[in-house]
Amino acid sequence: MTLAVFTAAALLAAPTFATTLEEDKAAAFEVQLEQQIETDAIEGTEFVQAGLELPPHIKFEEPIFETPKFGPNAAGLGRDLGGFKLSDRLNSHSDLFTRKLGTRDWDLSVAGDPKFEISYLRLERPDEKQLHKIKDINELRGKGVNIKVDEKTIYNFKVSINIFSPTRGSTLKITPIQGTNGPKHKIKTGKILDRVEEESFVFKTAGKEFWTLYGTDVDPETNWFADTRSFLVIHENGLSTKAYPIGEGKLPIGQAVAVTLGDAKVVLRRSEDGFIRFYEPGKKVGPIAKR
Numbered sequence: 001m002t003l004a005v006f007t008a009a010a011l012l013a014a015p016t017f018a019t020t021l022e023e024d025k026a027a028a029f030e031v032q033l034e035q036q037i038e039t040d041a042i043e044g045t046e047f048v049q050a051g052l053e054l055p056p057h058i059k060f061e062e063p064i065f066e067t068p069k070f071g072p073n074a075a076g077l078g079r080d081l082g083g084f085k086l087s088d089r090l091n092s093h094s095d096l097f098t099r100k101l102g103t104r105d106w107d108l109s110v111a112g113d114p115k116f117e118i119s120y121l122r123l124e125r126p127d128e129k130q131l132h133k134i135k136d137i138n139e140l141r142g143k144g145v146n147i148k149v150d151e152k153t154i155y156n157f158k159v160s161i162n163i164f165s166p167t168r169g170s171t172l173k174i175t176p177i178q179g180t181n182g183p184k185h186k187i188k189t190g191k192i193l194d195r196v197e198e199e200s201f202v203f204k205t206a207g208k209e210f211w212t213l214y215g216t217d218v219d220p221e222t223n224w225f226a227d228t229r230s231f232l233v234i235h236e237n238g239l240s241t242k243a244y245p246i247g248e249g250k251l252p253i254g255q256a257v258a259v260t261l262g263d264a265k266v267v268l269r270r271s272e273d274g275f276i277r278f279y280e281p282g283k284k285v286g287p288i289a290k291r
Contacts, residue, residue: 064241064242064243065116065242065243065244065245066242066243066244066262067244067245068233068244068245068246068259068260068261069259069260070250070257070258070259070260071257071258071260072255072256072257072258073256073257073258073267073281074258075281075282077256077267077269077279077281078267078279078280078281078282079279079280080277080278080279081203081204081205081266081277081278081279081280082201082203082277082278083201083275083276083277083278084201084214084275084276085274085275086214086270086274086275086276087274089201089213089214090214090215090216090229091214091215091216092199092214093109093196093199093200093213093215094107094109094122094124094215095107095108095109095124096108096109096192096195096196096199097109097187097192097195099174099183099185100182100183101123101149101153101155101174101176101182102149102150102152102153102176102180102181102182103153103181103182104125104153105125106123106124106125106149107123107124107125108121108122108123109122109124110122111131111215111216111217111218111225112217112218113217113218113219113220113226114217114226114228114230114245114247115245116230116232116243116245117220118133118134118218118220119133119134119137120132120133120134120218120223121134121145121147121157123147123149130149131218131223131224131225132147132148133223140157140158140159141159141161142158143158144156144157144158144159144173144175145157145158146177152180152181153176153180153182154176154177154178154180155174155175155176155177155180155182156173156174156175156177157172157173157174158172158173158175159171159172159173159189160173165190167189167190167193167238167241168188168189168190168193168238169188169189169190170188170189171186171187171188171189172186172187172188172189172192173185173186174186174187193236196211196213196234197211197236199213200212200213200234201214203266203278205264205265205266205278205280206263206264206265206280208235208264209235209236210233210234210235210261210264210266211233211234211235211236212231212232212233212234212278213231213232213234214229214230214231214232215229215230215232216228216229217229217230228247228248228249229248230245230246230247230248231245231246231247231248232244232245232246233245233246233261235261235262235264242261242262244259244261244262246259246268248270251268251269251270251276252270253270253271253272254269254270254271254272255269255270256268256269256279257269258281265281266278266279266280266281267279267280267281
């Protein structure tokens with residue numbers, strides 16, 4: 001199942017951070033940095049160099065993924081927040097970005113196992129799909145992960161952390177190595193988050209906005225696509241972003257299931273005609289909050 005942000009890359013590559021007064025002060029420079037043209041000289045002061053310890057004001061906050069709580073829906077469905085046809089959105093986010101690797105264009109995304117414990121880089125073309133296991137996501141923040149696309153094409157995927165804006169201002173760098181003839185690419189993690197939102201079903205409940213992706217799981221035994229599918233519900237909240245994996249099997253067809261997402265609740269119902277709908281429990285009137 002795709003994470004993210006390239007939720008993966010946003011959730012893998014730019015995970016949440018704890019903040020302190022020092023970081024709040026540093027954030028005042030963020031606007032100025034964003035207005036500058038990115039150069040190697042700027043990166044020398046804006047980004048943490050590979051192999052160095054992170055500044056004290058940047059502290060990783062775990063876990064990013066939280067297991068939601070499930071239970072029968074005791075009351076009525078509540079206010080309708082909208083829904084979607086499952087077949088229309090299955091893996092619709094697999095083309096979050098299209099980039100040329102070597103001499104060929106590839107759609108780039110990230111996939112995961114049903115437990116969201118193992119991550120994979122997903123590459124796709126009209127006539128080919130590839131899954132590349134990321135053994136340790138921490139390597140993305142270090143020396144990077146080398147991906148062999150074919151015999152002549154090897155790329156390094158690496159994240160440079162922006163010390164002033166770690167969540168949205170960090171950069172995913174995709175660099176040809178070992179003699180590969182091809183372009184290099186840079187993608188801001190903020191852009192990754194924006195693309196994830198664009199490809200998500202968005203609903204609002206309890207005063208919060210949630211993004212929902214729906215995709216095919218990967219079997220960690222075969223490192224290939226499984227017969228199961230999952231939803232990933234994301235609450236993007238800067239330094240406190242969270243993601244809630246929901247296996248499709250947790251939502252029996254025809255039954256309303258109450259799901260707790262942090263301090264918010266939503267009722268989900270899969271129907272026999274292949275749709276899923278979202279409801280805000282305890283409310284039966286009001287505008288539909290969806291996209």
